[in-house]
Amino acid sequence: MSAKRRPTMADVASLAGVSLSTVSLTYSGAGPISPDMRARVERAASELGYAGPSPQAQALRSGRSRVVGLVIHERLHFAFRDPFTLRVLDALIGDLGEMGQGVLLLPSPSEDSTEPNLLATASMDAAVLMRVRDHDEPALDILARRELPFAIVEGTAPGAAAITIPDRRATADLIRHLMELGHERIATVTLPRGGRKGTGIYEGELLAGALWTPTRNRLAAFEDAGIEPCVVIESGASMVEEGVAAGHLAFSHPSKPTAVVCQSDLLAGGVVLAARELGLSVPDDVSITGFDGLDLPWLQPLDLTTVPQDGAAKGHLIAQGVKALLDGDEPPVIELPLEIRVGNSTARAPQ
Amino acid sequence: MSAKRRPTMADVASLAGVSLSTVSLTYSGAGPISPDMRARVERAASELGYAGPSPQAQALRSGRSRVVGLVIHERLHFAFRDPFTLRVLDALIGDLGEMGQGVLLLPSPSEDSTEPNLLATASMDAAVLMRVRDHDEPALDILARRELPFAIVEGTAPGAAAITIPDRRATADLIRHLMELGHERIATVTLPRGGRKGTGIYEGELLAGALWTPTRNRLAAFEDAGIEPCVVIESGASMVEEGVAAGHLAFSHPSKPTAVVCQSDLLAGGVVLAARELGLSVPDDVSITGFDGLDLPWLQPLDLTTVPQDGAAKGHLIAQGVKALLDGDEPPVIELPLEIRVGNSTARAPQ
DNA sequence: ATCTCAGTTCGAAACGTTTCGACTTCTAGG
DNA sequence: CCTAGAAGTCGAAACGTTTCGAACTGAGAT
Numbered sequence: 001m002s003a004k005r006r007p008t009m010a011d012v013a014s015l016a017g018v019s020l021s022t023v024s025l026t027y028s029g030a031g032p033i034s035p036d037m038r039a040r041v042e043r044a045a046s047e048l049g050y051a052g053p054s055p056q057a058q059a060l061r062s063g064r065s066r067v068v069g070l071v072i073h074e075r076l077h078f079a080f081r082d083p084f085t086l087r088v089l090d091a092l093i094g095d096l097g098e099m100g101q102g103v104l105l106l107p108s109p110s111e112d113s114t115e116p117n118l119l120a121t122a123s124m125d126a127a128v129l130m131r132v133r134d135h136d137e138p139a140l141d142i143l144a145r146r147e148l149p150f151a152i153v154e155g156t157a158p159g160a161a162a163i164t165i166p167d168r169r170a171t172a173d174l175i176r177h178l179m180e181l182g183h184e185r186i187a188t189v190t191l192p193r194g195g196r197k198g199t200g201i202y203e204g205e206l207l208a209g210a211l212w213t214p215t216r217n218r219l220a221a222f223e224d225a226g227i228e229p230c231v232v233i234e235s236g237a238s239m240v241e242e243g244v245a246a247g248h249l250a251f252s253h254p255s256k257p258t259a260v261v262c263q264s265d266l267l268a269g270g271v272v273l274a275a276r277e278l279g280l281s282v283p284d285d286v287s288i289t290g291f292d293g294l295d296l297p298w299l300q301p302l303d304l305t306t307v308p309q310d311g312a313a314k315g316h317l318i319a320q321g322v323k324a325l326l327d328g329d330e331p332p333v334i335e336l337p338l339e340i341r342v343g344n345s346t347a348r349a350p351q
Numbered sequence: 352m353s354a355k356r357r358p359t360m361a362d363v364a365s366l367a368g369v370s371l372s373t374v375s376l377t378y379s380g381a382g383p384i385s386p387d388m389r390a391r392v393e394r395a396a397s398e399l400g401y402a403g404p405s406p407q408a409q410a411l412r413s414g415r416s417r418v419v420g421l422v423i424h425e426r427l428h429f430a431f432r433d434p435f436t437l438r439v440l441d442a443l444i445g446d447l448g449e450m451g452q453g454v455l456l457l458p459s460p461s462e463d464s465t466e467p468n469l470l471a472t473a474s475m476d477a478a479v480l481m482r483v484r485d486h487d488e489p490a491l492d493i494l495a496r497r498e499l500p501f502a503i504v505e506g507t508a509p510g511a512a513a514i515t516i517p518d519r520r521a522t523a524d525l526i527r528h529l530m531e532l533g534h535e536r537i538a539t540v541t542l543p544r545g546g547r548k549g550t551g552i553y554e555g556e557l558l559a560g561a562l563w564t565p566t567r568n569r570l571a572a573f574e575d576a577g578i579e580p581c582v583v584i585e586s587g588a589s590m591v592e593e594g595v596a597a598g599h600l601a602f603s604h605p606s607k608p609t610a611v612v613c614q615s616d617l618l619a620g621g622v623v624l625a626a627r628e629l630g631l632s633v634p635d636d637v638s639i640t641g642f643d644g645l646d647l648p649w650l651q652p653l654d655l656t657t658v659p660q661d662g663a664a665k666g667h668l669i670a671q672g673v674k675a676l677l678d679g680d681e682p683p684v685i686e687l688p689l690e691i692r693v694g695n696s697t698a699r700a701p702q
Numbered sequence: 703a704t705c706t707c708a709g710t711t712c713g714a715a716a717c718g719t720t721t722c723g724a725c726t727t728c729t730a731g732g
Numbered sequence: 733c734c735t736a737g738a739a740g741t742c743g744a745a746a747c748g749t750t751t752c753g754a755a756c757t758g759a760g761a762t
Contacts, residue, residue: 020742
């Protein structure tokens with residue numbers, strides 16, 4: 001018995017007694033094919049166990065691989081831990097799937113190593129960056145060199161499709177809301193800044209070193225509101241555990257904050273837990289705000305003051321952006337609207 | 352000015368004044384290339400802005416696309432919501448990345464539609480199924496037709512690599528633990544069974560219709576323990592919200608269960624919240640068990656009686672299985688060990 | 703001066719499609 | 733009866749690599 005090769009279109013063609021092009025036309029759907037011809041080809045194919053055109057050959061010949069790369073910055077474990085991100089990706093991946101595009105997970109290229117990174121070598125038609133550094137983003141260089149079109153979520157770059165949110169303005173609204181309630185010592189818990197890992201107090205220039213755009217924008221909001229945070233705590237990831245640790249740091253800080261602005265609801269939830277552990281009442285002793293508008297059932301009856309985002313809408317918009325890229329259209333630049341929602345986690349500052 | 356084509360190896364070769372094969376050898380690392388030749392090629396490449404070998408051509412020629420497909424059954428939103436799954440995927444994706452393999456997210460093929468599914472058409476070297484139906488799994492047919500090697504997590508199929516857990520035995524241990532504490536009316540909250548969506552009471556034959564292997568195994572454990580659950584509640588996904596809804600159903604059921612066996616910690620967490628809302632004390636009024644051994648900070652000081660799993664270890668093992676598949680080795684079949692861990696969410700049944 | 707043998711480099715044949723223009727038929731209009 | 737055009741099918745040229753065996757170069761051995 002021969003080591004049987006996988007059948008190809010040529011095999012199907014010769015068994016069906018037609019030309020290779022005809023078989024190709026049958027599968028691709030392009031070109032006019034008579035019904036009986038189609039039947040003949042299909043019978044030959046199933047007789048041979050032909051599984052359809054080789055994707056790799058299709059990709060080479062047509063120049064499209066039907067794959068969109070998704071750059072993941074942290075360990076997946078962290079990146080996908082946030083239900084909001086998940087909702088965005090859910091919509092995005094669903095839409096891309098309907099467009100016949102698969103989604104390839106790509107670890108972010110580390111700046112230090114020159115080791116071959118998947119972003120540089122994997123076959124794809126476009127890429128989506130879920131976040132970007134304001135400067136010195138190695139992914140951008142790689143994409144530029146490969147001449148791959150790409151979309152950026154919460155960030156911008158020349159030539160890229162961009163989906164942004166006015167998070168700076170919304171955060172400033174949140175801070176003003178707290179100031180109107182009489183708060184003067186406001187702490188803030190940030191998302192990762194792009195540098196060191198792990199939760200801790202960040203000392204020094206407010207913005208310097210805040211590489212990730214969202215972290216940076218939401219910190220800059222303090223300037224807009226005309227107040228300085230009494231302590232800035234950087235979290236290692238958007239997770240409840242990190243929020244708990246950050247809360248303990250905040251509440252034991254000598255500046256005695258009466259309010260904590262958190263850059264995500266998950267962090268805010270953790271800060272609430274820390275407050276409770278320390279016997280502080282929310283919102284009577286301390287006001288806490290979040291971001292994203294998640295539904296956290298275990299926080300009930302507390303209802304966070306936060307900035308709700310529509311994750312699905314965001315995902316759909318990104319997909320739309322990718323579609324434009326794939327069609328060779330002008331890359332769209334879109335900003336989603338954002339308004340704060342006042343819950344019962346913020347109240348008048350204690351005397 | 353010409354519409355400038357992307358440069359190819361041939362362009363690099365002719366600019367460097369060497370043969371195409373030499374350039375290929377330079378990039379692939381195979382074959383002996385003298386240092387000055389390498390330098391010459393590299394200079395020519397950077398002069399042209401050559402971004403490296405085309406992945407699509409490489410894939411066609413070498414027959415390897417450096418992509419592993421990951422079949423997602425539900426909406427990503429649900430599938431990735433569970434921190435445990437995330438931890439598994441984190442390790443898996445990391446390991447595969449180190450092997451130079453990207454991970455392609457594939458929505459599960461729906462049995463009804465004959466529409467072209469990505470699993471059938473995407474280019475990949477192997478696939479991973481995170482779960483499988485005991486019978487009638489359309490994914491298996493597609494993979495067989497394509498002659499793609501694949502690994503199954505929590506399930507088996509002839510010819511496939513398999514990573515399983517003795518969840519049936521472990522669940523039986525959990526049930527026996529409850530019986531020893533005097534519980535006689537035990538409810539159970541299952542993961543999705545594979546059919547209808549949404550949380551609700553399931554009436555009828557215990558196992559019939561429980562298509563997903565894990566759901567089925569953990570239900571079958573009741574038979575092993577020699578007791579029948581007083582009510583079976585199927586959840587729509589492994590999520591806290593679903594657990595809350597399930598808890599309400601359980602505690603308002605006429606059979607008045609004194610214990611609830613939940614097929615995941617997230618569901619158990621939700622059931623605990625439901626109990627609290629109804630003024631029931633855990634574990635004094637009702638005992639609750641979980642599965643997976645997650646760290647749920649918001650549940651403190653409650654410490655679930657559960658069956659801890661090592662997500663990272665599982666992910667590493669899957670990667671190892673995939674590696675074997677890619678190397679053409681015998682597909683490994685591995686079972687991870689499992690032991691129950693008694694916390695303070697279970698206690699003597701109330702009088 | 704000839705032979706051998708590494709150490710390198712080169713030619714050419716795949717890999718399995720898509721696609722474009724050309725080539726048959728066949729139908730219908732004049 | 734002739735012919736324009738539509739419908740269906742076919743040939744052949746890419747797409748950009750990898751890879752195998754052959755060919756070329758000196759250096760040392762004879």
